[in-house]
Amino acid sequence: MSNVFTFSIGKKLVMALMGLFLCAFLVVHLGINLALIFSSTTEAFNKAAHFMGTNPVVKAMEIGLFGGIFLHILYAAILTLKNWIARPVGYKIGNNQQTSFFSKYMVHTAVIVAIFLVLHLFDFYVKAKFQHGFVNDVVYDGKTYHDLGTLVLERFKIGWVVVVYVIALLGLGFHLIHGFQSAFQTMGLNHPVYTPIIKAVGYIYSVAVTLGFIAIPVAVYFFK
């Protein structure tokens, strides 16, 4: 184990594992968020958000999540920088046809996702955690909850916010289409039979997660 991270392949492994961990997180995140548009009140969402914000297991996972994002970005930055240094003089005519389409834009989509992540955290996470003045309280069955659902609904009534979310989520989708299957190859899992299945699952996953997340601001804007 000792100095595995000093090797390029070791860093790639961390990126792949953290990337897949983030992929799993997105499913949970999406599941809870969909409660907002599939239920007429914000109660289900608020209760779920309360659970996610207070449950000790989830809180421990949250530390892992932020650590994962940090490591993923850190190693992505180091490896990408080395890639640029490895070709100081480029070609007059670059190789375009042979490089798989989505892999070309990993850095671009990563930057979109990273900027979005900051905006998104300030939008909801920071308010929910640290700026309770922005959030009203609601009472269900005698227990007090933060009305985060209403906070989200109000935010997604603003046109430009919805547009920013949609663009960023498309960026995320592009990132995942290459990232999901790439992570398996990085982990050494490539097989003539199973790899096409992994690629298909990754594609379906990416499209479903992207459309699922996009549906939320769009549905709130038009129908709530």
Place this chain on the structure above:
Amino acid sequence: MDLTLKIWRQANATAKGKFETYTVKNISPDSSFLEMLDILNQQLIEDNIATPVCFDHDCREGICGMCGLYINGRAHGPDKGVTTCQLHMRKFKDGDTIVIEPWRAKPFPIIKDLVVDRTAFDKIIAAGGYVSVNTGGIPDANAIPISKKDADTAMDAAACIGCGACVASCKNASAMLFVAAKVSQFAHLPQGKVEAKERVKNMVSKMDEVGFGNCTNTGACEAECPKEISILHIAKLNREFFAAKIC
């Protein structure tokens, strides 16, 4: 065929290079790409236009790995599964403009014109791309049983001629396909298993050290490899590496 050639000219490793435009006429579609360049050079010398264009080559039959030109944005040009020396002019059309560049990667510095220094690959091989054996009597060929599947996979990997097209075509200038081919070739054979752990660590470490980029699984290398080596071998390299470092 009449062609316009835009060729990278650079007097030496430190000189500033630039593209020069030349024309060649009456090229037979049956001539090879390197023969076309020979005709150009003959013309440059006879007409006193310029010094001949330097390019690497040796066997001219696709087995030595010396040739390697980046032609119209493709390592070894537009044909699939062939080296530059096996590329023929019939793949181009009369009147075409062909842009010819050297391999571009920091660990492959230009020596002159289209010739690059690929000793970085030799350094990786010297770090572990071999099997240590004591010399002695010739062992019986069938004394060590090797399954057909492993023998075939090892043979596919061994097809690598170390030309550097994988590095040249990778957007990250990564040498993973080259290193993978060497590591995988030995890892599939009993003779290679003895030194497997040290080999993969040392070769990957050398690959990083000499300054190649990192694989992001773009697939360009396997598409451009003249020996059509699959990135299945890169996955094998990753597994070998994890087995050596983690397990």
